Amino acid sequence: MSDPEDEYGDSTLAAEYVLRLLDPSEHASFEERLKDDPQLRRLVHDWEAHFAPIAGEIAPVAPPPRAKQSINAALHGEAKPSRAWSWGWFTGFGSLAAAAVAAFLIFAPILNPPDLTPSFQAELAAPDGSLVVTAGVIPATHEIVLDRVVGAAPPGRVLELWLIAEGATAPVSLGLLAAEGTTRIVVPDDIAPGVRTGTIALSDEPPGGSPTGAPTGTILATGTFVDL
Amino acid sequence: MIAQIVLRDRSAFSALYDATSAKLFGVCLRVLDNRAEAEEVLQEVYIRIWHKADSYTVTGHSPMTWLITVARNLSIDRLRKRKTKTKPIDDAVELADDRPGPEAEAIASSERAQIEACMTELDPRHAEAVKRVYLGGETYNDLAEAQNVPLNTMRTWLRRSLLKLRECLTR
Missing domain, CATH: 1.10.1740.10 (RNA polymerase sigma factor, region 2, helix turn helix motif)
Incomplete structure (x- = not known):
């Protein structure tokens, strides 16, 4: 399998990775690239989301009760099902109703997770107001949630987020903003403590982000966080 | 949750x-x-x-x-x-099962409709191959043997289909 990858591009390669079609060495080198290539991770993410609905055609099959017991035994050291209130909570319903109720209960908190609201926020604004991005930080998950309010990356460029921690000598890349919609960036544990008191900045960079690890384009907007 | x-x-x-x-x-x-x-x-x-x-x-x-x-x-x-060793294609589990499960709605039906619509734009054999790979874990080797074509030909076919699929999905 020595076809040149270029002809089909990273998107096709990402699809092959998601489908588990790459041979072991290709798979390993793709995973190596994934570690520091947010663009590539995005492609993988998109393909996972595209393919998962294929499983929609699979009919559910109830696993035997011992499966749940084994899982609980493995996780919580329980030989018997837990005494928690929720066991059998759904069993009184018809199966369809139960699935609907359970799905609602499960997905509703995700849509509006009470404990995952940002606790501090920054507004990154260009001096002339041509670009405004809000950034909220969720400390529990070390996530920065970014929304573009005004403006966008210049054509053919992407926006990259940087952190300049208090006292730091150089900016650290936090990741790229999606071309559209909300971007969620998880800040690595070792630099997360510096976010609250540091400065964050957006620069315009070539697709895929700065090739050097330092901003190469114009710093378009900066901001600092305030508590909400 | x-x-x-x-x-x-x-x-x-x-x-x-x-x-x-x-x-x-x-x-x-x-x-x-x-x-x-x-x-x-x-x-x-x-x-x-x-x-x-x-x-x-x-x-x-x-x-x-x-x-x-x-x-x-x-x-x-x-x-x-x-x-x-590769699994004979005859043993592959049946792929066509159109019964929607109760959780079918759990994945946005629009997403499902999208991939299904885009799959129909592919050569039926290639759409089938993509499904076999996703749900049956088949490899290029398995597919090539099943379709009786050289491995590289199979890979080229499938990659073209993936390109097409991408093009359709991002339309």
């Missing part, structure tokens, strides 16, 4: 299991075509969910997409470990 699992909420985990295990067991069974192995992998899946719920928020996937992806990938890993 996955957020609650991050916080080690056992009752949330239990409810998640009750609501999703049948679907995920179905996925494991489809890929592995073996009940005992599917059961073992199902356990791995939920153990992974318990431990990795914190990484779920990172993925940005809808909950069901994440769960299916985990179940499918762990099943394929198991299949690959087991597989010493």
Whole structure:
């Protein structure tokens, strides 16, 4: 399998990775690239989301009760099902109703997770107001949630987020903003403590982000966080 | 609720299991075509969910997409470990099953409609191949043998189809 990858591009390669079609060495080198290539991770993410609905055609099959017991035994050291209130909570319903109720209960908190609201926020604004991005930080998950309010990356460029921690000598890349919609960036544990008191900045960079690890384009907007 | 699992909420985990295990067991069974192995992998899946719920928020996937992806990938890993030689195509589990399960709505029906519509734009043999790969864990080798074409030809076909699929999905 020595076809040149270029002809089909990273998107096709990402699809092959998601489908588990790459041979072991290709798979390993793709995973190596994934570690520091947010663009590539995005492609993988998109393909996972595209393919998962294929499983929609699979009919559910109830696993035997011992499966749940084994899982609980493995996780919580329980030989018997837990005494928690929720066991059998759904069993009184018809199966369809139960699935609907359970799905609602499960997905509703995700849509509006009470404990995952940002606790501090920054507004990154260009001096002339041509670009405004809000950034909220969720400390529990070390996530920065970014929304573009005004403006966008210049054509053919992407926006990259940087952190300049208090006292730091150089900016650290936090990741790229999606071309559209909300971007969620998880800040690595070792630099997360510096976010609250540091400065964050957006620069315009070539697709895929700065090739050097330092901003190469114009710093378009900066901001600092305030508590909400 | 996955957020609650991050916080080690056992009752949330239990409810998640009750609501999703049948679907995920179905996925494991489809890929592995073996009940005992599917059961073992199902356990791995939920153990992974318990431990990795914190990484779920990172993925940005809808909950069901994440769960299916985990179940499918762990099943394929198991299949690959087991597989010493290629599986004859006749043994492949039946692929056409149009009955919608009760959780079919859990993945936005628009997403499902989109992939289905785009699959119909592919050469039917290639669409079938993509499904076999996703749900049956087939490799390029398996596909090439089944279609009786050289490996590289198979790969070229499938990659072209993936390009087409991408083009359609981002339309």
